[in-house]
Amino acid sequence: MDDTERSSLVNSKGAPDPLAFDHRLMDLMAEISSQAAAASSKFAVGINNSDSSGIYGLVQCTHDLSESECSQCLQGQISILPRGKIGAQIHVASCSVRFETSIFFATLAISPPRLCRIGAFENTCKSWRIIMIIVILLLVAVIVLLLVLLIHFRRRIPKGLPLNLVKDQEVITAESLLFDFRTLKIATRNFSEANKLGEGGFGPVYKGLLPDGQQIAVKRLSKRSGQGLAELRNEVVLVAKLQHRNLVRLLGFCLEEEEKMVIYEYLPNRSLDNFLFDPIKRHVLDWERRYKLIEGIARGLVYLHEDSRLRVIHRDLKASNVLLDENMNPKISDFGLAKLFGMDETHRNTSRIAGTHGYMAPEYVIRGHFSPKLDVFSFGILTLEIVTGQRNNIVSCDSENPIDLVSYVWHHWNEGTTLEVVDQSIADQCPRHEVIRCIHMGLLCIQSDPSDRPNMSEVALMLSSFSVTLLAPSKPAFVLNSSMRSQSEESRIDTDYQSSERHNSNQSIYRPSGQSINEVTFSGVEPR
Template identity: 50%
Template sequence: MLRYSNRSIFGIMEGATVFYTVESNNVTNLHQFNQELRNLFDRLRIRAASDGSSRKFAAGNSTGPYPATIYALMQCTPDLSKQDCDDCLVRVLGDIPITCYGKEGGSVVAPSCFLRYGISLFFEPTDDTLQSMGPPPQAVLPPESNGANATIINEKKRNASRIATIMVVAIISFLILIIYICIYLRVMRKPIGNSETTDVSSADSLQFDLGTIRVATNNFSDANKLGQGGFGAVYKGRLYNGQDVAVKRLSKNSEQGNTEFKNEVLLVAKLQHRNLVRLLGFCLEGSERILIYEFLPNKSLDYFIFDPTKRAQLDWARRYKIIVGIARGLLYLHQDSQLCIIHRDLKPSNVLLDAELNPKISDFGMASLFVLDQSQGNTRRIVGTYGYMAPEYASHGKFSVKTDVFSFGVLVLEIVSGQKNGRFQIGENTGHLLSYAWENWRKRTSSNIIDPIFKGGSTTEMLRCIHIGLLCVQENIADRPTMASAVLMLNTDSLTLPFPTRPGFFMNKFSESYKESSEFIQASANEASVTDPYPR
């Protein structure tokens, strides 16, 4: 391999694919071919990355039942450690289903490693490669010619080795030259001076083909289905490299254009925070619009807090950690990311839990940009879930960061109480959660709101969370805190909190308006969540 740069590159692993080639012929038996190719790559990867490999190189062929022999080679730059070489090769292997799926040959090149495979022999077999291809046939020579013929054979081997080395260096040099030319042309094509324009070409690296997604989800089988919502269905899948993913298949009646979809996916993919579900890629073929997210094993928050049995698994320490994590995720969306993102559909089912029960906000969906200096929006397309919507948004379509603050306040009260925000019953008391919390706050009986499984423990932190929740759901937008203030309130016990005013949608439990509203308050709009960012 040949590589040069104007910065230090030694010992630094860079595995992002920058170039790939693919042959035109399709595989005849896809399952059998993929199995043999996977086994071959696994063997070569271990040999190439081994400490004893000074060139970090391995080549060989398959020996399985596929009709044609499969040849492959892999190499890392020799300055990499064993672990870095292995990591780099695993990354480029993970791109094969994206770049070369169903083809009989192809190559994937990254700055620190590359691989190639095909059904025709594309390298000169040497002593190194013969080790992985099996023992060579032994030549039978007459006794009198053993010495001379051995000398001729050794000389031929040395010449073949030199020729193979020259060819590999020439090919790699040519590939690297093409890569740098492509990168240069891409940089030269970038628009200048328009911060609101998303470069759609850079979204191509996130795109999966539909065939890969069908294989990963067993053709969207019901056995792999995780859930169903207004946006469509979610399936569990497993990619070629063994990574588990959540595949969201959006409804096909979307009017969104292909370019707009790519732009919005690229924007969401840039959001990186420990309390946000990570978007890994997307698929856009025909009428299919599919999103691929990291898979989280513990489902959503509502699966625990509203279940009579499973709610006990979330003690107060875990619930408080979840509240703080959600607050930090929203703060990142509102303030710390490159753009200000408004979620508009925060609720327990959109908060997923990882293996350690850490919260990750999901469904922050497809984004559209505000005009410059716009601090709030107005829409006729109301999306979200009744009961979590701020009154100004549900009634008039007006939304801002304070819209998410309202939803966060409802969510905090649900986590503390273990009750849904619609009609509920605690003992002999029946009512709407916001109304019930407000009435108990005024009567100084807020302990009535706390989930009964916490009885007997210290309630200071719980009461403070109820106070913060009521501050977030105030009817007046200006009275609600920002998420930065909410995070500060949660993390600072010595901070004096202001008195809350009446919540939005406050309803007396005996009024007819409450009885009517309780019938629809849990209904979800049949729309995908829409995230609206605007520049600060």
């Protein structure tokens, strides 16, 4: 037995009643030292609760000591414990002792109640029973809490929600993007009409204010929309990975109480069409602003097609899907119809023709072929709209013979009267060479053969450098006979859904009336 090398630690704080405390301490240490010496583990702990405060003790010997040697070693250390202090520990090579007024060991390590003796340690037995009851109650409380959390989480997942949305790893790893339905309900004032910003193809969009003062835009999927769930998944998975100054920023989503919502940054100037086609607001868009809009939209598409880690085709670029921030900077939005595109792919086929009438390229409408050149075509149409201030469907240059925007611009381009198509609100202020170059570029983007169209990085170069020579554009593929449809019509087309699934008054579904690869035809399409 070796007790020559000794280390000790002492709590300098004194006990309130030193004499009574020391008496209780010695009783406790004597009891547990005899227990340790007799036990095969050479270890014992105990509690003395005979007064208002408890004393917790621990003693231990090395296993090579006999009962008498262990008892002798422990008694030697107990005899030199400091008096009147609320805690101390002494360690030698063969044994150690420790006491504190707060528990420092696991309660389950205390010897069973049968080791208690009548008299001084009767209160210790009672404390064991109390501690065991507390432990059991805590375990029950933890189990109940876990069950409540499980039930709450299950309620947050709407019934009938496809497993590929709930289990999609991209969504699961984006838990930080998950919004609480109650928070959104308060933020939008219970989705009041006063907070309504507009109505999209799959439901309304509301303005909201979070408790921290941040403004948000909440896109609420219509409960009756059969198509919208796939588009919501598309937006969450895609837009969460896309970060660019000319793309709208996704803040989160909500899947709770049968609700499906996407939350975006709030852009105070709403969408481009609210300015471009409004006879009063259009004056805010001087030529400098319009040119910056064209440049910004082009940069956003270059990012989607070439610079992001995902190659994305938007498939529904139009004025209403370009939002404007407080400085009138454009941000492309609404990725519900977007498609991922392989880096090595040149084009892909689909039997589902979805998009907005007038913005879709001919190879997509007729044969179901899509590629980044589909977005280039839409960008060309949008550029012509920005320059002319006219919607792409009808330009009323002659009340008896109205024609579509493409035919209108192409006619003046061939006649050498290109400047006549410029929006009259900016006609006197815009540089002639910039306007003609934008129209020229727009016509290049809407050429019939997709291989003749420039890619978006080439378009961006055309806009940033006037030293780049532009080729002569070829004639657009077809013109839309606008006398066969209304001025305000702007329709999404999706051949895989019934018209009953559309609830927006500005949208409709066209059904085939003839034969083609994708069973899509349009009355009023005339080849040129």
